[in-house]
Structures are given as structure tokens and as C-alpha cells.
Amino acid sequence: MKALTVIKVGGAVVEDNEALSAFLDDYVKYPGLKLLVHGGGRSATRMGEKLGIESRMVKGRRVTDAESLAVVTMVYGGLVNKNIVAQLQARGLNALGLTGADLNILEAGKRPPKDGIDWGWVGDVKKTNTNILANLIGQGISPVAAPLTHDGNGNMLNTNADTIASELAVGLSKHFSVKLIYCFEKKGVMADPDDENSLIREIRPNDFDPLRARGIIAGGMIAKLENCFAAIGRGVGEVMICHVGALAQAKPEGTVLRK
Amino acid sequence: MKALTVIKVGGAVVEDNEALSAFLDDYVKYPGLKLLVHGGGRSATRMGEKLGIESRMVKGRRVTDAESLAVVTMVYGGLVNKNIVAQLQARGLNALGLTGADLNILEAGKRPPKDGIDWGWVGDVKKTNTNILANLIGQGISPVAAPLTHDGNGNMLNTNADTIASELAVGLSKHFSVKLIYCFEKKGVMADPDDENSLIREIRPNDFDPLRARGIIAGGMIAKLENCFAAIGRGVGEVMICHVGALAQAKPEGTVLRK
Numbered sequence: 001m002k003a004l005t006v007i008k009v010g011g012a013v014v015e016d017n018e019a020l021s022a023f024l025d026d027y028v029k030y031p032g033l034k035l036l037v038h039g040g041g042r043s044a045t046r047m048g049e050k051l052g053i054e055s056r057m058v059k060g061r062r063v064t065d066a067e068s069l070a071v072v073t074m075v076y077g078g079l080v081n082k083n084i085v086a087q088l089q090a091r092g093l094n095a096l097g098l099t100g101a102d103l104n105i106l107e108a109g110k111r112p113p114k115d116g117i118d119w120g121w122v123g124d125v126k127k128t129n130t131n132i133l134a135n136l137i138g139q140g141i142s143p144v145a146a147p148l149t150h151d152g153n154g155n156m157l158n159t160n161a162d163t164i165a166s167e168l169a170v171g172l173s174k175h176f177s178v179k180l181i182y183c184f185e186k187k188g189v190m191a192d193p194d195d196e197n198s199l200i201r202e203i204r205p206n207d208f209d210p211l212r213a214r215g216i217i218a219g220g221m222i223a224k225l226e227n228c229f230a231a232i233g234r235g236v237g238e239v240m241i242c243h244v245g246a247l248a249q250a251k252p253e254g255t256v257l258r259k
Numbered sequence: 260m261k262a263l264t265v266i267k268v269g270g271a272v273v274e275d276n277e278a279l280s281a282f283l284d285d286y287v288k289y290p291g292l293k294l295l296v297h298g299g300g301r302s303a304t305r306m307g308e309k310l311g312i313e314s315r316m317v318k319g320r321r322v323t324d325a326e327s328l329a330v331v332t333m334v335y336g337g338l339v340n341k342n343i344v345a346q347l348q349a350r351g352l353n354a355l356g357l358t359g360a361d362l363n364i365l366e367a368g369k370r371p372p373k374d375g376i377d378w379g380w381v382g383d384v385k386k387t388n389t390n391i392l393a394n395l396i397g398q399g400i401s402p403v404a405a406p407l408t409h410d411g412n413g414n415m416l417n418t419n420a421d422t423i424a425s426e427l428a429v430g431l432s433k434h435f436s437v438k439l440i441y442c443f444e445k446k447g448v449m450a451d452p453d454d455e456n457s458l459i460r461e462i463r464p465n466d467f468d469p470l471r472a473r474g475i476i477a478g479g480m481i482a483k484l485e486n487c488f489a490a491i492g493r494g495v496g497e498v499m500i501c502h503v504g505a506l507a508q509a510k511p512e513g514t515v516l517r518k
Contacts (some may be wrong), residue, residue: 051309070338074306077356078337079329082407082415090413094391096361097336101345103355103400132353132398140392141362148341154349156341191323224303 004033004137004176008165011039013244014080014130023088023183026247028091028238032136033176037087037145037165040080044072048081049107056154058117064158069121072158074147084144097140100149101156103241104129106167123149123157125164128171137176166231173235180236180250182224183244188255189225191216197198202256205229226259263292263396263435267424267473268442270298272503275337282442285506287350292396293437295347295354296404296424299339303331306338317376319479323417328380331417338499343403346437354401359408360415363388365426367408367416382408382416384423388432398433421483425490432494439495440511441483447514450475450485459516464488487516 007027013019013129027036041062045055048071056063064072068071081097084242088095100123109125113156133143134255145168169180189211203211208225220255228239242254266286272278286295300321304314305332315322323331332455340356347354367382392402404427407418421441428439443448448470450457462470466482470476476484487498503515 024271050311073341074333074337074338077341078333078335082336082358082360083333085358086409086415087413089360089363092410094363097356097358099344099356101343101348101354101356102342104348104353132395132400136391136395141391148349150345152349154346156345 001080001175001177002033003179004035004139004166004172005179005181006035006037006169006172007247008161008162008184008243009039010161010185011041012185013041013183014038014040014084015043019244020084023244023247024084024087024091026089026245028093031245033140034168035137035143035145035168035172035201035224036084037147037161037168038080038084039147039161040076043080047071047075047246057218059165059195061115061119061122062158063123064120065106066121069156069158070223073148073156077148077156081146088142088144092193093142094140095187097144097146099146099156100159100164102123103132104151105133105145105171106159106164107152108159110151110157113216117160121155121157123151123159125149125159126147126169128167130168134175151202162227164194166227166236169231169236170234173237178236180228180239182228182239182241183247184241186242187243188241199253200255204258204259225257226244232257232259260434260436261292261397262438263294263431264438264440265287265294265296265424265428265431266442266506267420268298268503269444270300270302270422271444272442273297273299273343274302278503279343280346281348282503282506283346285504287352288322289506294396294404294427294431295343296406296420296427297339297343298406298420299335302339302514303334306330306334320378320381320419321417322376323379323381325380328415328417332407332415336362337408340403340405342348347401347403351401352401354403355395356405357404358405358415359384359418359423362391364392365408365423366411366481367418369410369414377499378415380414382410382418384408384418384426387426389427389430389434393431394435407420423487425486425495426428428490428495429493432490436447437495439487439490439498440506441487441498441500442506443500444503446502446505446512447500448476448480455480458512459514461517463517484516491518
């Protein structure tokens with residue numbers, strides 16, 4: 001099987017023109033077939049503010065009422081996605097912007113209210129359809145996926161970008177040998193958040209509980225790593241968590257997760 | 260060559276939930292391979308108003324400053340396009356939303372200021388790249404194109420939806436026997452706008468100048484028909500201008516333009 005890298009880049013990068021431009025320079029040089037997943041939450045929050053729509057967040061996730069769904073659909077699927085696609089085309093990469101509704105790549109179910117929270121139009125992925133997508137990637141097309149899915153009943157749904165990345169990585173592992181990279185603003189998982197030199201270079205499933213018990217893996221990183229190990233258990237060869245600048249390195253440095 | 264129908268539907272339909280739903284019901288039943296091009300100008304104007312961005316129109320066309328470009332990119336490429344794609348998926352049609360930047364299908368040049376009007380980020384199509392698109396259509400994928408192009412330098416551009424439809428129809432006529440249908444709120448070209456029974460059923464190139472001289476083809480219809488005949492001269496087999504409801508007819512009734 002050919003190799004494919006699924007790279008997820010967070011909102012802080014895609015919403016800063018200079019940072020985005022630098023990232024995309026590195027992205028196009030990154031060797032081999034690749035698929036990009038982007039966030040955009042800060043832009044959605046700002047756009048919501050301008051429109052007088054309040055962003056309600058619970059545990060860092062957006063409660064998505066009908067008005068917020070319209071905002072994320074246009075900001076993620078339109079503004080952020082097309083800006084990235086146009087900039088990749090300018091760099092000679094034949095990009096294709098997608099949401100989960102396009103080519104039906106990500107079918108989701110509207111999340112039922114839980115623990116007293118009605119999440120609104122938030123989608124949990126039920127199924128990926130990757131045959132046509134894999135075929136396009138094999139032809140050298142580089143997909144750019146926005147953090148949106150659909151419910152099969154005509155509604156778009158808001159879905160976390162980390163989840164989109166892991167679900168696509170899993171779905172595409174039927175067709176490719178997939179590596180999943182999460183780029184963010186830190187070097188990876190740090191043993192000591194105050195020590196720049198405390199990068200943990202590798203985490204195996206058995207390391208997870210002890211690291212969590214010691215409080216090294218905490219907060220939002222717990223869900224992120226659970227997501228990563230779930231992907232590894234479902235066909236993804238390797239997951240790396242690294243700084244956005246690491247893509248430019250010959251051997252990107254970060255925290256590698258393996259079976 | 261297989262037959263392909265390129266259907267353009269205007270903003271008045273796509274921006275009214277009930278009208279859109281009825282149209283999409285007809286669209287999925289319309290036989291054969293097809294590609295949809297949509298407008299969305301009224302939604303963009305409304306969204307601009309909510310954001311305090313004034314829409315400046317000259318001869319019915321939007322002067323697109325940087326702020327307006329952001330609005331049309333998110334409204335056309337995100338909100339309107341993804342709503343249609345999700346609703347087509349719900350009807351069992353495997354839709355793929357596209358702008359001109361996606362798969363580089365429509366390369367455009369920023370329109371230079373003309374007659375004292377700086378159009379801003381408005382794009383005139385320079386080149387269509389339809390090989391991959393034609394391949395997808397041949398696999399049963401139904402593309403949904405937003406009225407946006409890109410300049411190859413990383414910028415999205417605002418391009419009239421009628422033009423998008425005719426350019427894609429021309430580009431795809433290398434791969435398919437293409438029919439182009441413009442759906443709008445009238446039955447077609449009317450000899451007398453006040454007489455519902457005055458539909459002109461066929462217009463040939465030689466009829467154009469006389470009809471124009473008599474004032475029957477006037478206003479925005481002049482540019483529309485010029486667009487149509489240009490498409491016919493460049494490979495499109497037939498153009499029809501008809502009411503949006505005509506798609507449901509076994510033999511859609513409207514004004515047919517032929518060589």
C-alpha cells in the first residue's frame with residue numbers, strides 16, 4: 001500500500017495569515033500523498049460575535065444551535081476552507097476542499113442530549129465512505145477537510161476537527177498505509193509543561209494510564225490521546241503530535257504514538 | 260459521448276427553503292448525468308448587512324472589496340453550497356460542492372478597473388480544467404458549483420453564476436454532449452412580458468439582433484443571451500432558459516437556443 005499522511009492543523013495556525021502561509025509552505029514540501037484537516041473555531045467565534053450570536057462552549061466544545069451551525073458552516077466550509085484551497089493551488093498542489101457531506105465522506109448522527117447538555121447540531125461520526133476519496137488521493141489530489149459532517153437528512157453537523165482527522169485516517173487505512181499527525185503550538189506531550197526539554201518522544205498504549213495517573217496527560221490532552229489510540233487500534237499505523245513547525249524538519253520531532 | 264446537463268439555478272430559489280426543497284426534488288429526478296451551479300447574491304447581501312458591510316452593486320453586479328469577498332466566499336462556498344450538498348445527499352445523489360479553486364476547475368483573472376469602476380475581487384474566467392471533474396461525473400458524482408473562482412495566486416474571486424455555468428458547460432463539452440439549462444422565475448424569453456402566453460420557444464443566432472432591436476431582449480437578458488450563444492459557439496449543444504418548475508416536466512418548456 002502507498003503511504004498517506006493525514007495532517008491536522010489547529011485554528012491558531014489557520015487563522016493567522018502569516019502562520020498559515022508558513023505552514024502551507026511546509027505542507028506542500030512534506031513528501032508523499034497527504035490530506036489536510038483544519039480547525040477554525042476562533043474565526044467562528046469572532047464571526048458569531050460580529051453577528052450578535054453568542055458562542056456557548058462546554059469543555060472547550062461548541063454548543064451548536066441553528067444560528068451557530070450556520071456560522072460554522074460558512075466559516076469552516078467557506079471562508080477558512082477555500083482560503084486554504086486557493087493558497088495550496090497557488091503553491092502548485094491540486095487541493096480539493098471537502099466537508100463530510102461532499103462525496104458523503106463522513107456520515108454522522110446528531111449527538112443526543114447528555115448529562116443535561118443539549119449539544120445542538122453536533123455530529124458524531126457513524127460511517128466513512130472513502131473509496132472515491134482514496135481514488136482522488138491516488139491521482140495526486142490533496143483533500144482539505146473542514147470540521148463538518150452531515151446527518152443524511154439534509155443537515156450539516158459540527159464535528160471536532162481532531163475527530164475528523166482520526167476518522168478519515170481510519171477510513172483511509174483500508175487504502176493506504178496511514179500516518180496521522182496532529183500539529184499544534186507545543187512540541188508534543190511534555191513531561192513537565194514548564195520545561196521545553198521534557199518532550200516525551202514515544203507513548204505506547206501501556207504508558208497511557210500511568211502518565212494519566214501522574215497528571216502528565218491531563219485536560220484536553222486526555223481526549224486527544226484517546227482519539228489517537230483509538231485510531232491506532234483501528235488501522236492507523238502511527239500517530240504523531242508535534243509543533244506546527246516540525247513539518248519542515250527532515251525528521252519531524254514530536255510525541256509518537258504506536259501500538 | 261454521454262449526455263450531461265449543466266443546470267444553473269438562481270438565488271431566489273436557493274435562498275427560500277421551500278422553493279429549494281421543491282427544486283432539489285425535481286433536480287434529483289432529472290434524468291442523466293448533471294452538474295448544478297447556484298447563485299446566492301441575496302444571502303450575501305443580507306449577511307453583509309448583518310455584518311455592517313454595504314453591498315455596492317453596479318448594473319446588477321457586486322463590487323467586491325476585501326470584506327465583500329470574505330462574505331461571498333463564506334456564503335456561496337460554505338452556507339449555500341453545503342446546504343445544497345447535504346440536501347442532495349439526503350435525496351441519494353452523491354454531490355460534491357466545488358468552487359473554482361477546488362481541483363483548480365476555474366482559473367480566473369482579477370478584473371481590471373474599467374469605465375471608472377474598480378470591481379475589486381471579481382474574476383473573469385481564463386481557463387477551465389475539467390479532466391478530473393469529468394472523470395468524477397462519469398462515476399456518477401454530481402458536482403455543485405458555487406459562483407467563485409480563484410486567481411492562482413492564493414486569492415478567491417467572485418464570479419457571476421451564469422458565467423460559471425456557461426464556462427463549465429463549455430469546458431465539459433470536451434467530455435460530454437452538454438446541454439445547459441438556466442432556471443429562473445420566468446417561463447423563458449417572453450415576446451410580451453405582460454403576456455404569460457408569449458413565450459418564444461426558440462431563438463437562433465440570427466434572431467438575436469432583431470429581437471434586441473425590437474426591445475424584446477433587453478436589460479439583464481442581453482448579457483444572459485450573449486453568454487448562452489457564446490457557449491453554443493464553443494461546443495455546448497443547446498441552451499434552454501426556463502422556469503425553475505419546468506425541470507419536473509417530461510419535456511421541459513422554455514426558450515431553446517441553438518446554432
